[in-house]
Amino acid sequence: MNLDLDRRKFLKGGGGLALALPTLSLSAILAACGDSGSGGAASGTTNAATATTAAAKRTNVTLRFPFVQEMQPPDPDTYMGEGMQVVQSCYEGLLDYVPGTATFRGQLAEKWEVSSDLLTYTFHLKPGVKFHDGTPADAASWVKSFQRRLDRNQGPAYMIAFVESTSAPDPTTFIIKLKEPNNAYLHYLACPWRPFAVSPTAIAANSVNGDFGKAWLATHDAGTGPYMLTEVVPATRYSLEVFKDWWGPPPAVTHIDIEVIPDAATRRLKLESGDFDLVPKGFSYDDLLHFKSDSGYKTYINSAAGLIAVYFNLNSGVLADPELRAAVMQAIDRKAVLDGAYQGAITPSNSIFSEAVVPPGRFPFNTKYDPTVLTKLIKAKGAKSIDLAYGSSGGAASARMAELIQTQLSALGMKVTTRVMSAAQTYALGTGPANQRPDMLLASNWSSGDALHLDTGLRIQVRTGATLLNYFAYSDAKVDAEMDAALREPTDDLANKHYQTISDILHAQNYVLPLGRDIAGLVTDKGVDDVVLNSYLRYIFAPASLTFEK
Secondary structure (H helix, E strand, O other): OOOOOOOOEEEEOOOOEEEEOOOOOHHHHHHHHOOOOOOHHHHHHHHHHHHHHHHOOOOOEEEEEEEOOOOOOOOOOOOOOOOHHHHHHHOOEOEEEOOOOOOEEEOOEEEEEEOOOOOEEEEEEOOOOEOOOOOEOOHHHHHHHHHHHHHHOOHHHHHHHOEEEEEEEEOOEEEEEEOOOOOOHHHHHHOOOOOEOOOHHHHHHHOOOOOOOOOHHHOOOOOOOOEEEEEEEOOOEEEEEEOOOOOOOOOOEEEEEEEEOOOHHHHHHHHHOOOOOEEOOOOOHHHHHHHHOOOOEEEEEEEEEEEEEEEEOOOOOHHHOHHHHHHHHHOOOHHHHHHHHHOOOOOOOOEOOOOOOOOOOOOEOOOOOOOHHHHHHHHHHOOOEEEEEEEHHHHHHHHHHHHHHHHHHHHOOOEEEEEEEOHHHHHOOOOOOHHHOOOEEEEEEEOOOOOOOHHHHHHHHOOOOOOOOOOOOOOOHHHHHHHHHHHHOOOHHHHHHHHHHHHHHHHHHOOEEEEEEEEEEEEEEOOEEOOOEOOOOOOOEOHHHOEEOO
């Protein structure tokens, strides 16, 4: 466990204003939960300030921006990458993170209490909140929302698997009882993939053959958020409209148009021509520096929560050979790869886990760069062909890093091919045929998982049976047992002993090569103000907070 969350600094905005994430001990979190000002007040204050600013500026705005790739169906009880912007705009949870920090605040919960044994969580809900179908988002609807996530049984269902029971003693009180202590549970409820309020009425009316509304939610939503999904043209465009009965102040943005633009040059052209108001991600670092130097734009460059990493296929292909796998890992010059893509803005990680979720230096990465090991192995056994894949969501930077790794290994005598994979393709790797998996995968988000807590990274990336982000169907019974034991520990020091064991196992297996903290870069037209970024996914922004110059 690590609740000493992120002692480094996130950069906020082009001017380099740094926000330090606070150090949170378990006792401090419990104390904060009992404070009636810990949740809803912070959220409400932010919205009120935004409304005041927006009233003096342009209103009834149509916001236009691109996605890098087609989004997965925006079902709030499944994992997705690109579609998370839509989900965050249409749905709301009990908690979220205060922007730029790892501190909890209420979203639909005004305040909350946690029992001293970490088993009972009581949430006091905002009264009068409505779903987009007009039905009340009361405590009884939360009971059914939790049940839907369990019934859908997709990746984020693990957040509900810990629950013994839920109850609604009155319309504004929602109680969660856990089966066993879980020192990460508030992070489950605050992270981007947290349980959301989902209209039971809409799901019941639109379920077909027991699909819990899955097909209907591909083109509709059932949330309480400031926006409603109104149009889906797969792989082309998506539209959202403001929800006029939203509990918060009326947003300046009343309509949202999203285009799918895979090409970075086209995204840049459309931003420069005024066709887009902002571009949330997908620019190369060179492009970000270009816009940062241009007074016609505002550039937000931030350290992401997760690590860019290279995952190694332990179970199939040529790297199932542990000797070759270790040699290839040692042959990659991490600094050269990062410098080539980010011009020195990212430094190689000193830890096997992201320092967004562990204390700096606590779990050191001990593999040393030594290409001679691979050279000697090739001389003794001959060269091998390696299939290196990289995720398309990383944009130009991922392509450049894959190219540099290919160049490094090829110079030593390996035969390396590269290929790009969409989010849907990478998510399917762990459950697909083993012979279709690459030997190596370059992807971001290593060890940060779903939240600013190490457990969620391990639980969805290396736990036996995990899907989507467990790209190579990793399985180790000792790792499973250690991550479960860590959650039950009452102190950070005790929990970190279990995480140290996991670190040792991953090192011995040469499963993952951590490169460095990813960079998220969002660029807006100079007339766009009050950009509020998600603490965890730094390319996700709050449309309802935006204001615009006249």
